[in-house]
Amino acid sequence: EVQLLESGGGLVQPGGSLRLSCAASGFTFSSYAMSWVRQAPGKGLEWVSTISGSGGSTYYTDSVKGRFTISRDNSKNTLFLQMNSLRVEDTAMYYCAKGPYSSSPILFDCWGQGTLVTVSS
Amino acid sequence: EIVLTQSPGTLSLSPGERATLSCRASQSVSSRYLAWYQQKPGQAPRLLIYGASNRATGIPDRFSGSGSGTDFTLTISRLEPEDLAVYYCQQYGSSPVTFGPGTKVDIK
Numbered sequence: 001e002v003q004l005l006e007s008g009g010g011l012v013q014p015g016g017s018l019r020l021s022c023a024a025s026g027f028t029f030s031s032y033a034m035s036w037v038r039q040a041p042g043k044g045l046e047w048v049s050t051i052s053g054s055g056g057s058t059y060y061t062d063s064v065k066g067r068f069t070i071s072r073d074n075s076k077n078t079l080f081l082q083m084n085s086l087r088v089e090d091t092a093m094y095y096c097a098k099g100p101y102s103s104s105p106i107l108f109d110c111w112g113q114g115t116l117v118t119v120s121s
Numbered sequence: 122e123i124v125l126t127q128s129p130g131t132l133s134l135s136p137g138e139r140a141t142l143s144c145r146a147s148q149s150v151s152s153r154y155l156a157w158y159q160q161k162p163g164q165a166p167r168l169l170i171y172g173a174s175n176r177a178t179g180i181p182d183r184f185s186g187s188g189s190g191t192d193f194t195l196t197i198s199r200l201e202p203e204d205l206a207v208y209y210c211q212q213y214g215s216s217p218v219t220f221g222p223g224t225k226v227d228i229k
Contacts, residue, residue: 037166045158045166045209045220061217095165105154105213109177111165 002026002110004096009115016086020115022079022096030054030074033099035108036081038092038117048094049081053102064090086119093117123148123212125221133227140197142224144210149190154214157186157195160223161206169208170195202228 008020022034035050049070050059058070069082079096093116097108124147134140144155153173158166168177170186173193183198197204205228210221 044222045160045211047218047220059216100171106218107154107156107168107171107211107213108158108166109168109171111167113165 002098004098004110004112006094006096006112006115009094009117011118011120012086013121014086014088014119016119017082017084018086018117020081020083020094020096020117022112024077024079024096024098027098029072029077031102033101033103033106034072034079035097035099035106036070036079037095037097037108037111038090039095039114040089040092043092046092047106050099050106051079057103059106083117086117088119091117091119122217123150123215123219125210125212125219127208127210127221127224129224130222131225131227133229134200135229136200136202138200140200140204140226142195142197142208142226144188144193144195144221146191146193146212148215150193150212151214153189154212155186155188155193156211156213157184158209158211159204159206160209161203166209197226200226200228204228 005023036048067085093114095114096112098110100109155173157170160166174186207223
């Protein structure tokens with residue numbers, strides 16, 4: 001059974017940093033693209049970033065380019081999202097999601113339960 | 122960027138009724154790369170349909186998807202109480218991938 005467990009969320013001041021992690025199990029982690037998708041409170045879904053199975057290709061939505069960095073450790077079956085220069089509008093539940101392919105197209109066939117990031121002074 | 126519009130915003134139906142949800146794209150979605158997700162209250166989203174009409178693993182056959190180009194439909198043939206959820210469409214044929222705003226399905 002595929003399992004994705006996010007951690008690392010919390011309360012941070014504007015301009016601060018957080019590092020999210022997603023521990024994966026139940027599948028061959030290095031064979032699949034992994035993504036972060038966020039959902040602001042009471043709002044819809046927004047794709048944030050994707051990394052290919054090998055880690056060689058990364059993709060970002062425009063609003064986080066230059067501030068967020070996605071990475072993965074295939075030896076530890078773990079996905080990361082380093083978030084710097086956080087803004088109030090980054091407040092959201094952040095979901096880790098697995099894709100059915102090693103790279104594109106970007107689709108999400110399994111989701112974690114999410115970790116909440118709150119950016120506030 | 123492809124903008125997705127979903128209608129109606131809210132659908133209120135009784136158990137056993139048929140639900141028809143619409144997703145319209147601002148540009149043609151290439152290769153029918155259109156997916157549908159279900160998000161129940163307090164839960165993470167779940168993939169229902171990919172490639173416009175292919176059911177994901179474990180999804181009941183009362184859920185079906187259709188459409189191409191700019192117009193897509195999710196049909197729930199016989200609503201059950203557990204279908205109470207928000208349903209999102211997503212296009213993954215062009216970058217950036219985008220989601221629609223969602224349709225909330227209420228069960229009377």
